[in-house]
Amino acid sequence: xxxxKKQPNEIRRLTLRGWAAIDDLNxxxxxxxxxxxxxxxxxxxxxxxxxxxxxFDRNSFWMDAIEIYNRILQLNQxxxxxxxxxxxxxxxxxxxxxxxxxxxxxxxxxxxNYGWNEDQVASLEIDSAIGLYQEIEISAQLRDEWEWGxxxxxYEYNKSTKKSHFKPLPRPDWMKPIASKAEPVKKTKFPIAMxxxxxxxxxxxxx
Amino acid sequence: xxxxxxLHRIKSRIIKKKDFEAQVLTLPEALRLASILNSKxxxxxxxxxxxxxxxxxxxxxxxSPEEYIDCVMLLTRENEENIKKHISIEILTAxxxxxxxxxxxxxxxxxxxxxx
Numbered sequence: 001x002x003x004x005k006k007q008p009n010e011i012r013r014l015t016l017r018g019w020a021a022i023d024d025l026n027x028x029x030x031x032x033x034x035x036x037x038x039x040x041x042x043x044x045x046x047x048x049x050x051x052x053x054x055x056f057d058r059n060s061f062w063m064d065a066i067e068i069y070n071r072i073l074q075l076n077q078x079x080x081x082x083x084x085x086x087x088x089x090x091x092x093x094x095x096x097x098x099x100x101x102x103x104x105x106x107x108x109x110x111x112x113n114y115g116w117n118e119d120q121v122a123s124l125e126i127d128s129a130i131g132l133y134q135e136i137e138i139s140a141q142l143r144d145e146w147e148w149g150x151x152x153x154x155y156e157y158n159k160s161t162k163k164s165h166f167k168p169l170p171r172p173d174w175m176k177p178i179a180s181k182a183e184p185v186k187k188t189k190f191p192i193a194m195x196x197x198x199x200x201x202x203x204x205x206x207x
Numbered sequence: 208x209x210x211x212x213x214l215h216r217i218k219s220r221i222i223k224k225k226d227f228e229a230q231v232l233t234l235p236e237a238l239r240l241a242s243i244l245n246s247k248x249x250x251x252x253x254x255x256x257x258x259x260x261x262x263x264x265x266x267x268x269x270x271s272p273e274e275y276i277d278c279v280m281l282l283t284r285e286n287e288e289n290i291k292k293h294i295s296i297e298i299l300t301a302x303x304x305x306x307x308x309x310x311x312x313x314x315x316x317x318x319x320x321x322x323x
Contacts, residue, residue, distance in 0.1 A: 029321070033321040033322055034322075036242070038235065038238040038239060038241075038242055039235055039238075039239075041238060041321060042233075042234040042235040042238055043235075045234060046234070058233065058234075059233055060233065061231045061232070061233075062231075062232050062233060062234040062236070062237035062238075062309070062314070063310060063313070065233070065234045066234070066317060
């Protein structure tokens with residue numbers, strides 16, 4: 001029986017499960033680098049390479065390792081420009097965060113919203129996962145806005161005007177409308193009747 | 208007899224020289240080297256037209272004797288005792304060759320990108 005021989009250093013695009021693992025490893029690399037734990041950094045980089053590529057020799061030249069690492073990260077980026085990924089707000093680390101949480105976050109998200117099992121979620125494509133995540137967030141925000149509009153706290157009472165004003169529920173920055181570009185100033189012609197009357201002398205200082 | 212003895216001495220000297228060559232480093236070794244050299248070289252302000260002699264001289268001026276030996280140990284994978292058996296020019300050659308083989312400027316650039 002013939003067995004397929006895989007090429008060394010064959011890099012593949014991962015499914016959601018692998019992508020979540022790489023995401024956790026990247027966070028680990030960042031925190032280990034801040035602490036100056038370089039042995040741990042290199043070990044985490046090797047773990048990332050092992051996920052995204054097979055037959056990698058850990059005794060390779062460091063530049064080869066980094067090249068493969070960068071290729072894995074580039075290949076496993078979202079291919080679409082999702083607005084949810086452009087959010088500039090940086091969330092503070094929450095007390096319930098821990099190493100390896102990413103996968104459980106994604107699993108819970110899709111199981112809760114669509115009733116999918118672990119295998120179905122694990123086999124999702126990266127773009128599909130992020131696109132669906134964005135749609136879930138949009139639906140949740142619109143639902144919250146509707147519920148907000150029905151509550152009293154949405155209508156702030158102004159003591160000076162003695163009126164209530166609707167205060168909309170804030171949206172995350174990636175859901176806010178994009179400011180339109182400033183229009184160029186239009187040149188308008190004045191009617192002759194509005195022009196100053198009388199003889200107009202143009203003083204030419206050169207003459 | 209004398210000729211064979213003489214040839215044996217030359218051969219052992221050549222083999223000895225080959226053993227004391229700078230090696231290409233794996234990732235953990237390279238990061239360890241970068242952690243030593245990072246404070247000695249500022250890659251962001253480094254002039255790409257800088258002369259190699261000036262570059263090496265600048266590094267050597269800033270390295271302490273312990274750091275110098277650490278770098279050579281990393282680059283040659285030899286212990287301190289074996290390194291000190293060689294003459295100083297051989298040690299320096301190994302260091303320079305090691306920095307060249309391991310693309311030290313690129314390494315430090317990568318190290319800095321991780322450290323940010």
